[in-house]
Amino acid sequence: xxxxxxxxxxxxxxxxxxxxxxxxxxxxxxxxxxxxxxxxxxxxxxxxxxxxxxxxxxxxxxxxxxxxxxxxxxxxxxxxxxxxxxxxxxxxxxxxxxxxxxxxxxxxxxxxxxxxxxxxxxxxxxxxxxxxxxxxxxxxxxxxxxxxxxxxxxxxxxxxxxxxxxxxxxxxxxxxxxxxxxxxxxxxxxxxxxxxxxxxxxxxxxxxxxxxxxxxxxxxxxxxxxxxxxxxxxxxxxxxxxxxxxxxxxxxxxxxxxxxxxxxxxxxxxxxxxxxxxxxxxxxxxxxxxxxxxxxxxxxxxxxxxxxxxxxxxxxxxxxxxxxxxxxxxxxx
Amino acid sequence: xxxxxxxxxxxxxxxxxxxxxxxxxxxxxxxxxxxxxxxxxxxxxxxxxxxxxxxxxxxxxxxxxxxxxxxxxxxxxxxxxxxxxxxxxxxxxxxxxxxxxxxxxxxxxxxxxxxxxxxxxxxxxxxxxxxxxxxxxxxxxxxxxxxxxxxxxxxxxxxxxxxxxxxxxxxxxxxxxxxxxxxxxxxxxxxxxxxxxxxxxxxxxxxxxxxxxxxxxxxxxxxxxxxxxxxxxxxxxxxxxxxxxxxxxxxxxxxxxxxxxxxxxxxxxxxxxxxxxxxxxxxxxxxxxxxxx
Amino acid sequence: xxxxxxxxxxxxxxxxxxxxxxxxxxxxxxxxxxxxxxxxxxxxxxxxxxxxxxxxxxxxxxxxxxxxxxxxxxxxxxxxxxxxxxxxxxxxxxxxxxxxxxxxxxxxxxxxxxxxxxxxxxxxxxxxxxxxxxxxxxxxxxxxxxxxxxxxxxxxxxxxxxxxxxxxxxxxxxxxxxxxxxxxxxxxxxxxxxxxxxxxxxxxxxxxxxxxxxxxxxxxxxxxxxxxxxxxxxxxxxxxxxxxxxxxxxxxxxxxxxxxxxxxxxxxxxxxxxxxxxxxxxxxxxxxxxxxxxxxxxxxxxxxxxxxxxxxxxxxxxxxxxxxxxxxxxxxxxxx
Numbered sequence: 001x002x003x004x005x006x007x008x009x010x011x012x013x014x015x016x017x018x019x020x021x022x023x024x025x026x027x028x029x030x031x032x033x034x035x036x037x038x039x040x041x042x043x044x045x046x047x048x049x050x051x052x053x054x055x056x057x058x059x060x061x062x063x064x065x066x067x068x069x070x071x072x073x074x075x076x077x078x079x080x081x082x083x084x085x086x087x088x089x090x091x092x093x094x095x096x097x098x099x100x101x102x103x104x105x106x107x108x109x110x111x112x113x114x115x116x117x118x119x120x121x122x123x124x125x126x127x128x129x130x131x132x133x134x135x136x137x138x139x140x141x142x143x144x145x146x147x148x149x150x151x152x153x154x155x156x157x158x159x160x161x162x163x164x165x166x167x168x169x170x171x172x173x174x175x176x177x178x179x180x181x182x183x184x185x186x187x188x189x190x191x192x193x194x195x196x197x198x199x200x201x202x203x204x205x206x207x208x209x210x211x212x213x214x215x216x217x218x219x220x221x222x223x224x225x226x227x228x229x230x231x232x233x234x235x236x237x238x239x240x241x242x243x244x245x246x247x248x249x250x251x252x253x254x255x256x257x258x259x260x261x262x263x264x265x266x267x268x269x270x271x272x273x274x275x276x277x278x279x280x281x282x283x284x285x286x287x288x289x290x291x292x293x294x295x296x297x298x299x300x301x302x303x304x305x306x307x308x309x310x311x312x313x314x315x316x317x318x319x320x321x322x323x324x325x326x327x328x329x330x331x332x333x
Numbered sequence: 334x335x336x337x338x339x340x341x342x343x344x345x346x347x348x349x350x351x352x353x354x355x356x357x358x359x360x361x362x363x364x365x366x367x368x369x370x371x372x373x374x375x376x377x378x379x380x381x382x383x384x385x386x387x388x389x390x391x392x393x394x395x396x397x398x399x400x401x402x403x404x405x406x407x408x409x410x411x412x413x414x415x416x417x418x419x420x421x422x423x424x425x426x427x428x429x430x431x432x433x434x435x436x437x438x439x440x441x442x443x444x445x446x447x448x449x450x451x452x453x454x455x456x457x458x459x460x461x462x463x464x465x466x467x468x469x470x471x472x473x474x475x476x477x478x479x480x481x482x483x484x485x486x487x488x489x490x491x492x493x494x495x496x497x498x499x500x501x502x503x504x505x506x507x508x509x510x511x512x513x514x515x516x517x518x519x520x521x522x523x524x525x526x527x528x529x530x531x532x533x534x535x536x537x538x539x540x541x542x543x544x545x546x547x548x549x550x551x552x553x554x555x556x557x558x559x560x561x562x563x564x565x566x567x568x569x570x571x572x573x574x575x576x577x578x579x580x581x582x583x584x585x586x587x588x589x590x591x592x593x594x595x596x597x598x599x600x601x602x603x604x605x606x607x608x609x610x611x612x613x614x615x616x617x618x619x620x621x622x623x624x625x626x
Numbered sequence: 627x628x629x630x631x632x633x634x635x636x637x638x639x640x641x642x643x644x645x646x647x648x649x650x651x652x653x654x655x656x657x658x659x660x661x662x663x664x665x666x667x668x669x670x671x672x673x674x675x676x677x678x679x680x681x682x683x684x685x686x687x688x689x690x691x692x693x694x695x696x697x698x699x700x701x702x703x704x705x706x707x708x709x710x711x712x713x714x715x716x717x718x719x720x721x722x723x724x725x726x727x728x729x730x731x732x733x734x735x736x737x738x739x740x741x742x743x744x745x746x747x748x749x750x751x752x753x754x755x756x757x758x759x760x761x762x763x764x765x766x767x768x769x770x771x772x773x774x775x776x777x778x779x780x781x782x783x784x785x786x787x788x789x790x791x792x793x794x795x796x797x798x799x800x801x802x803x804x805x806x807x808x809x810x811x812x813x814x815x816x817x818x819x820x821x822x823x824x825x826x827x828x829x830x831x832x833x834x835x836x837x838x839x840x841x842x843x844x845x846x847x848x849x850x851x852x853x854x855x856x857x858x859x860x861x862x863x864x865x866x867x868x869x870x871x872x873x874x875x876x877x878x879x880x881x882x883x884x885x886x887x888x889x890x891x892x893x894x895x896x897x898x899x900x901x902x903x904x905x906x907x908x909x910x911x912x913x914x915x916x917x918x919x920x921x922x923x924x925x926x927x928x929x930x931x932x933x934x935x936x937x938x939x940x941x942x943x944x945x946x947x948x949x950x951x952x953x954x955x956x957x958x959x960x961x962x
Contacts (some may be wrong), residue, residue: 151605157576171586240617269554294562305461309457
């Protein structure tokens, strides 16, 4: 059905969303630039792999020219830095000498995507369903149990859950591996390799999922408890709809509106959970790389990771804003 | 004090307060409870010994008493979380009140800044800012009576977690400044500053308090995670630092559940207390149930 | 008051209905012994202040009592059959097919995320078993019936004006061809001109479709437009009931009189609105005897102790000690 007069405001709305995302991303890169200049030492040496590396004066000079470090700080250097950032160029790692930061990050990315993607999917699916149900049956036995457990999980660091899981399922029971992603000697690509990988994935995914599920339950429950008191739910009841029809046709979509927003607002928990859990399990992803970079004070790698995290968060917010515009006809105006 | 009775009427508030008083007591006088903080030099037990009569919570990998470490950890963790919250609330309230009260361009620019901190999680910002500042400040000496690593982590968490409070304060200020008592004060010749401090701020206390409790819970989460990644101070171990030490000592694969269990449960208990108190405050002042940020 | 339909049974009978609300262990009586009957095609207004029980009465008839409400005594009969108004599931077939509601504040009563045509078509599909296409066609007819171009059905509630939204509510209420429509303050949120248009529309639809209409309002001035009977409620009881013409011409209960006097009337040149002295009744602490006696200008000693019964008086009914003695005399006179 074509409706009149909402086309123009909608494109404006989408434009604003993209502009905001771009501004945020620019601020992330600028923060990176500022931090990079605060660190004591010659930026050229840092770019070449830290002060510990032995480099000749010619190399330093070449690097300076290459990066424009001999030119004025503003605007030349800022512009250069930002454009290099946009191209994914963060120089070389201190710790892994001579390796490009972007290569290191790309190498580690798939493991993290597998871990976080799977955990997010399970946590959102189960958490939102449980929360919506608890809010729908507010005050019932299920509500009390689910809410109590969620608040406890909400307050629990994911990595601690991970350590606990290792103690129970790996050390005490010996059921699942608690370290790394592969057993030594596994042949990549075979079915055994896949099963081995999934067995290694089981405990980290459980830890991240449990760490996230509590907040999704809390958020979804609150959203649903608000919806059930709305006037349009009385209308739905007056229309003779049964409980299931009221839930599916009128409550669900309205309750999902705040849930969609709040899920992205809690992204900090996802990042913190994933990075620390990877550290517990020595999972070969971005989290593991972060810990290595922190220990070695490997700033170029840290900055690359920061920009990656920033960009992911900005994209997540972008997707949410666009999805919200589709879900809620009111924001299109 | 009708609101106090209502607040204390919530079971969650009672539980949270009780738990909090207990931990604040420990944090206030750790030496009286378990003696001075043990070091590798003064360690009194075997390595990674399970709980026993002398060491109720067992020992760590260098023979220190875990109970001793955990009680001293309470002092450090709570200090970091509470001071970071104070910074966050001061910054958040100032920016929110200024933006809401003055409006116009001031509002637009301050809210643009707030939006950035609203979108970027405190943990992610702290993860990249903290190591840089630790490097700049060095690990030696003292700043305002704190070791630099503690000082940096307090300030960084405080400066990155204020955006949610700012939004709440701004929207409240927007409605408060239209009220007649503000007009009356303006007619009576009060300055903008005095109107904000004397007339608007007191009316914001409920919202700031409820938000503050949740900021503490968030600060504990961020501090624990950062310390676990090795950004804490090993000489003044918070609960997160203890968990980091336990991880490095291989406590999980050694089955030393007491070593990682004790600090973890403390983190959960304190964080949950603040969440329960925050929710109860919110229910008291603002009967519509709101979501935890 | 009611002329019975051919079968001899009125469409709707409310018989001695009392409803209590449980609130933190305390039970509050919201309506107390309400009785009246309504014939097909009749329109009656339930008038009273907030807390008078008019909305509880209407919600009980529609089977929409909240979970903490309990039917204390009495019953509601529809075409002679008792309605299970305290059983949520058993009331479902009755709702909307027989009794529908036009809620106040259509902005909140309409679901914000669905197009209005979908919301009108929904009961046609669920209650009448129509296909999606049939239901949409029916919804378009209904929109035209209430004076909205059918193409506007593609709009969302927030894209319509207040008056349009209320028209959508009316179209929705008519979807399953009910015999009773309850209007719960249907014009409260609207400006005076829109209010008049909506009331006119309701009056027209009522005669066109032979609807029985129950109009809930606190505002006596909207009653004359589309109702033939008025029932005045005070503190959970009906205090007076009669035809619109009688009540306005000769109010018998002191409360009714004060209500009528408090209507601003620009035509009479009176600029001063006379408010009713005292506070509206508090359900937690209902006065003994006649609940109105503390605010009543004609209160007598008996008013503080005895609850006046709702007796036939003239062509209507009134619950007031002032008239009970008269009623006795009338009866005596009739006997003589």
